[in-house]
Amino acid sequence: MIHVIVLWCLLIVVNLAIRPLMPIDETRYVGVAWEMWTRGDFWVPYLNGDTYSHKPPLLFWLMQLSWSLFGVNEWTARLISPLFALGSTLLSGCVAQKLWPQRPSIAKNTPFILLGFSFWLIYSTLTMFDMLLAFFVLLAIYSLISLAQKATWQPLFLLGVAIGGGVLSKGPVVLLHILPVALFAPWWRQTSFDTFHWRSWYIKIVIAIFIGAAIALTWAIPAGISGGEDYRHAIFLGQTSGRLVESFAHKLPFWWYVVRLPLLLLPWLLFAPFWQGLRQLSLSDHGIRFCIAWIVPVFIAFSFVSGKRIHYLLPLMPALALLLGRVADDIHDVASWKRAFLMVWRGICVVLFLLASVIIVNAQTHWFVVEFNAWWLMGVALLISIGLLVVNTSTIKQMIQISCLISIIIPSALAITYLEINASRFDTKPIAQMMAQLRQENKNVAFYTGKYHDQFQFTGRLIEPLTLLRSPDALKNWIEQNKEGVVLVDSEKAPASVLFYSHPYRAGQLGFIASQTLIEQPQLIELLPR
16 A cells, blocks of 8 residues: 555656646636635636636635645645545555455555556646546445445445535536446346345435435535526536537547557556456456446447547546456466566667657757657666666566556656656746736736636736637727737737747747737737637
């Protein structure tokens, strides 16, 4: 357990230290929490002064709680989602213990397998809702197993709390992750238990759903009353039927997740013993049936819903880790593991060396544009290569743990190589703080943009909503009414001489132009993209 926590700390400290809040998602979510904080509104989230109905409030509440305890700061807000990732990682071992009590090594290895997934560890560092959802899904899964094994009401209430927490994290989608495995209980439940009443089982599931709904309604009803009719309609319908309709408006093929599944399974997909163990799986194992009942229906359901995002599959990653943990437990050939372990990581080190060499040569030849510090890659590849020679790997558990460590080191090193040069492009603080300074000088500030994602509210500690100008006519009218004002624009095509401040932002450049400059040179308006 302590080793998992240490590896998690290494991952989080390094990644949160090397990068700022990333626009547009992270800055938006912290910005929404900041607006709730400045308004003193616990019930209704706001984005740039308008009600924000796209997400439930749990993440925003937890950010505000952290500020109440430690003062307004960036770090505690950014730690919330990673802490839920840690909770999910540890809880995966508890679920493994419930499923395979006679196989303790599965419970020991599963958290390292889960944390070692490149997909999982990358999203563990991001401030998003999906890790909260993954935690509550896993808590519900733990409760379902307990409910099937014990004729008590305690797991039922825990299941209800998990459903309520999931709804407050990301809406009713939590039920899509939980209900299939609950409905398939007659197939996966271990038959050696005492007589089980299936009617009672399904009644308890319904009761748990009502408990979860009651928890969610303790927020939704007051929020609906406080937020007004449009917000009330959005949270009661927009996050259910509205979400479903919207998902079919952004069509992606049903096989979109299938072709990306191998990427989700890295690096464990490269280990031959896992493939060997798959051939030995048997449906006579109720734990394997449980994992299949969890993974397959949800994966199929998400595949047929047109709206797809790769992070929607995060709550399924613990199930995949459990299945791989069970597979690994059947392969006791240490020599086979050793060959696979060395082959995978030596091969990856060779790839890193080659990549670093190409980048170093390119610095002289300029074959292509690249923004990486290759010496970090070279150093990491060398460090791992030396480590493979000197570190003891005499057991399967050690090889899984070391693989987890390397899985953390390599993406972190890649992030460092990129962000060392490009971090400023994702840092909204310089622009946001300039906005705050201009407002302190009593100058009105507007943003000429097609869409605003609240990326400057928190980092600039802005109190008032930002004025948004969405058309040339709106810009012309605003500068006439605010002749002493300032406009933030996409400044790539504007002459540098007309900007009194500019800063790189993502793939472009943002800058400030005085209203008086635009009034005197109206032709500049045609150069400004939105």
